[in-house]
Amino acid sequence: MTNWHRLRKRVHLICFLIFLLLPFSNVVRFDIPRQRFYFFGHELWINEFGIIFFTLMFLMFVVIAASVVFGRVYCGYLCPQMIFSEASAAIEKRLRRWLRPRAPVASAAFYSSLALASVFLAFVFISYFVEPRDLIRRLFSLDIRTAAGISGAAVTLLTFLDFAFVRLHFCTTVCPYGYLQGMLSDSGTLLVRYSDPKADCIECQKCVRDCPMDIDIRKSPFQIECVHCGECIDSCDTILGRLKTPKRGLIRYSWGAEGGRRFSFDAKRIILLLVVMFYAGGLFTALAMRHAVLVRVTADRATLYRTGTDGRIYNHFRYSIANRSRNAEQVVFSLRQLPAATLLLPRNPISVAPGATITGEFDISAPARRGGEFVTHFNLSASTIPDGQTDIFPMTFICPAEAQ
Ligand code: SF4
Ligand code: SF4
Numbered sequence: 001m002t003n004w005h006r007l008r009k010r011v012h013l014i015c016f017l018i019f020l021l022l023p024f025s026n027v028v029r030f031d032i033p034r035q036r037f038y039f040f041g042h043e044l045w046i047n048e049f050g051i052i053f054f055t056l057m058f059l060m061f062v063v064i065a066a067s068v069v070f071g072r073v074y075c076g077y078l079c080p081q082m083i084f085s086e087a088s089a090a091i092e093k094r095l096r097r098w099l100r101p102r103a104p105v106a107s108a109a110f111y112s113s114l115a116l117a118s119v120f121l122a123f124v125f126i127s128y129f130v131e132p133r134d135l136i137r138r139l140f141s142l143d144i145r146t147a148a149g150i151s152g153a154a155v156t157l158l159t160f161l162d163f164a165f166v167r168l169h170f171c172t173t174v175c176p177y178g179y180l181q182g183m184l185s186d187s188g189t190l191l192v193r194y195s196d197p198k199a200d201c202i203e204c205q206k207c208v209r210d211c212p213m214d215i216d217i218r219k220s221p222f223q224i225e226c227v228h229c230g231e232c233i234d235s236c237d238t239i240l241g242r243l244k245t246p247k248r249g250l251i252r253y254s255w256g257a258e259g260g261r262r263f264s265f266d267a268k269r270i271i272l273l274l275v276v277m278f279y280a281g282g283l284f285t286a287l288a289m290r291h292a293v294l295v296r297v298t299a300d301r302a303t304l305y306r307t308g309t310d311g312r313i314y315n316h317f318r319y320s321i322a323n324r325s326r327n328a329e330q331v332v333f334s335l336r337q338l339p340a341a342t343l344l345l346p347r348n349p350i351s352v353a354p355g356a357t358i359t360g361e362f363d364i365s366a367p368a369r370r371g372g373e374f375v376t377h378f379n380l381s382a383s384t385i386p387d388g389q390t391d392i393f394p395m396t397f398i399c400p401a402e403a404q
Contacts, residue, residue, distance in 0.1 A: 004230030076229030
């Protein structure tokens with residue numbers, strides 16, 4: 001028989017470790033000051049709208065699909081509010097039990113340990129939005145003047161108040177997910193259900209006492225407070241298992257209110273799976289096609305051309321190079337299909353530091369040829385070393401009409 005409480009506590013521990021590790025390993029992190037979005041090792045720039053769009057749509061449909069299939073299992077097993085609220089309540093209960101004769105000492109011990117934990121949790125939370133090393137520096141300099149410092153102080157205070165006083169009331173008052181779940185669930189969604197066709201319930205109320213949301217699952221499987229944690233299943237299994245003639249508990253996880261034992265794959269679930277696969281495919285294609293170094297070249301047509309003292313014709317161009325990788329890169333420009341032309345760059349290749357964006361200008365000169373084209377189409381290529389990508393830019397070179 002599955003012990004849901006033990007399973008849930010193990011999942012809570014794994015989620016807590018993931019919560020701690022994600023911002024430090026850049027698996028998922030949104031660096032606001034640097035305007036970067038980190039996703040599984042990829043450093044995405046805020047202007048990479050396509051990838052960020054696919055990422056957000058993919059995550060949103062994963063949440064929707066999980067809610068349709070597994071109901072509020074996210075709330076009971078994965079939600080940080082649930083995990084930290086239960087941990088805070090358990091620590092408070094234990095401290096008050098250990099220090100029972102000295103209630104003020106127990107309160108002081110609990111609130112001071114919660115204050116320390118709040119600083120730590122707020123630090124981890126803000127690390128999702130600010131580079132952790134930068135945050136440590138701000139923390140040790142007690143920075144409460146900059147936006148990050150003020151956010152840190154505010155999040156610490158809110159964390160403390162939340163886990164000291166609000167806890168699971170948050171789930172039934174503020175959190176919109178429970179209400180959203182009501183709209184997403186259907187007749188095949190996983191839920192916790194009480195069924196007693198043989199009138200075996202001994203009215204011990206243990207399922208009610210052990211429920212973290214203080215509800216009675218026997219009234220309905222659709223109560224908005226129910227987070228499908230399964231604690232009442234363990235309670236009932238334990239109590240009825242102790243009877244002289246042990247019985248199976250009366251509360252179970254079931255697929256739908258009719259007591260379905262198997263997950264059903266209907267049209268709605270197939271469509272959701274296809275939508276998730278579509279966005280996952282779009283996301284991974286966009287990531288695979290992503291260029292670590294973004295090169296842009298535009299012709300400066302404020303002046304169409306210039307005739308140099310050497311009699312050659314000059315056209316002016318501008319470039320920008322954004323190195324979105326973590327390595328130093330070099331970009332080499334070269335001309336194709338423009339005979340006798342010269343690329344006048346002060347440096348070629350151009351070095352770009354990791355994360356840097358540089359801009360510059362250059363000229364291309366070519367001999368003025370009588371009978372030549374007014375507009376000559378050519379390609380400018382930009383090769384990146386060591387990344388190995390090559391971008392080709394179709395451009396035009398303009399000569400004076402009298403040179404034709
Ligand atoms: S009724 Fe059962 S499954 Fe629902 S929140 Fe309470 S203990 Fe968890
Ligand atoms: S724990 Fe089981 S037997 Fe006890 S009140 Fe709840 S449903 Fe009835």
